[in-house]
Amino acid sequence: MPPPGWFAICLVGVVLFWKLVPQGNVLPDWLRGLGYFEIFLGLALMLDVVIRFFRARTTVHPFHKASVLVTDGMLRFSRNPIYLGFSLILFGVSLILGTLPGMVMIPTFMWAVTRYVILDEEAMLEAEFGQAYRDYKARVRRWL
Secondary structure: OOHHHHHHHHHHHHHHHHHHOOOOOOOOHHHHHHHHHHHHHHHHHHHHHHHHHHHHOOOOOOOOOOOOOOOOHHHHOOOOHHHHHHHHHHHHHHHHHOOOHHHHHHHHHHHHHHHHHHHHHHHHHHHHHOHHHHHHHHHOOOOO
């Protein structure tokens, strides 16, 4: 399943925790407001990478063969800023809804994407770009 599918499942999980697990009003309003910033930050991360991939004329789809190894912008700090952006959006929605238990979906998303997408994606990139990708992998962390 592609990452947007995992994101959708985890987003539904956040909403279900909010609806089904009684929590009271545990977060102050300012912290809930921070959720909007987290969503904006997540979207900005994702947009930065999509634009860079578009300019390099390579795919953002993790199961398609990349034509160029893009390593600038946010990719200098994280090998997976799009997936990090999805995680920030989940965090932001959890804050806005005030669902602390819903935050369990963030590591769930990160685990699922690592296990079912990133490991295969890394193998494909290493096969395609060889030492250049191994050097990049040694220099830049998977998440942050």
